[in-house]
Amino acid sequence: MSRPFTQPTVVADRLDAGLRALAGLVEPGRPGWTRTALGEVDRDARELVRRWMADAGMETRVDGAGNVVGRLRGTGSGRTIMLGSHTDTVVGGGRFDGTVGVVGALEVVRALRESGRRLEHDLVVVDFFDEEPNEFGLSCVGSRAMVGELTREHLEMHDEEGRTLADALARVGVDPGAALTARADLSDVDVFVELHIEQGPYLEQQGASIGLVESITGISRFRALFSGRADHAGTTPMDVRRDAGCAAAGTVLAVERIAGEGALTKGTSGAVTFTPAAVNVVTATAEFRGEFRGPEAEWLRHAQDRLTAAAQEEGERRQVGVDVEWLPLQEPAPMAPGVLGTLTGVVDALGLSASRLFSGAEHDAAVLARSVPTGMLFVPSRDGRSHCPEEWTDLDDIAAGVTALLHSVLALDEGGVR
Ligand SMILES: [Zn+2]
CATH class of the missing domain: 3.30.70.360 (Alpha-Beta Plaits)
Structure with missing residues (x-):
């Protein structure tokens, strides 16, 4: 007999507080909400996320590529469900791109813990390092490293002043040698799911509150x-x-x-x-x-x-x-049909209005999809605006997205990926 538990529930106020805390960590004197991965403030943001993970009962570590990784132990299937997104921004960016997925994944952990519900799977949450294109022209640095696709050539990419990415990483405390060997053993990971804002107008036009991503652009x-x-x-x-x-x-x-x-x-x-x-x-x-x-x-x-x-x-x-x-072609990344099917079933069961769509923006999920069955959920962006200070998603929509994420985790834990 398992211990009784209450139904895990997402608390919107906690999402709001998390997003506000991250919005307070921005580079002084720069436009919008700027927190670039190779700047100093991003390091503080990732440390804050690590502390939140620890407070939520997770084992935490920072891998060689600067990814912040939290693990909530399950009851011992030895298998893992992975969630995550990023907390770095573009210059002059907004408050929701990436952060919704990190704060949302943490809320899933909190809701589970609060309810007493334990998963069979370990639940891993990742705040991926440097998802946005940096001044060297490379994006998804942390997720690339995690799947073993960060190369020496990447580290030698240089900016207009001739500085290399390796130097810039070292300046923010990421050892380039450690980043090169930060490949994680993902053989225990059954599935990766990323929640993100749409960054386009489609969901708003459709009147849908959830986007079910079919594939991510090449x-x-x-x-x-x-x-x-x-x-x-x-x-x-x-x-x-x-x-x-x-x-x-x-x-x-x-x-x-x-x-x-x-x-x-x-x-x-x-x-x-x-x-x-x-x-x-x-x-x-x-x-x-x-x-x-x-x-x-x-x-x-x-x-x-x-x-x-x-x-x-x-x-x-x-x-x-x-x-x-x-430059080497980044292949389009179709989401795993089994994961998309599970997410679709969950969103339907929750009675949320949803639309399937294609992501024209790149995401860590596109990198992870090459190694792990992957799915992605979107929440609407007001007027389709993103990568600008006007970027906005209503708290109700964020909470609905996190609820979909939570129930997806429960479904994936029970049924696995078909
Ligand atoms: Zn993003």
């Missing part, structure tokens, strides 16, 4: 370099110019054109530089970075070929040299 990023010739802006005839800026501009428009042809596909360009930075000189060299996103790897590869061809055409027309350098 991403293909590139750097394009154009080498032309500096010439006098007033005397050089248009038809003999080798204007690298015009070739770059044509390629930026090709990104928009190619991405605009699909329903869920996206294409974005940024970090454009023309050299020399002058209006009275024909641009000698131009550079920009761009990306495509979409649910299908095949489309991403096709988009790569088309964009490279478009850039070459733009260059040839102007006798401008072109070099398009593609």
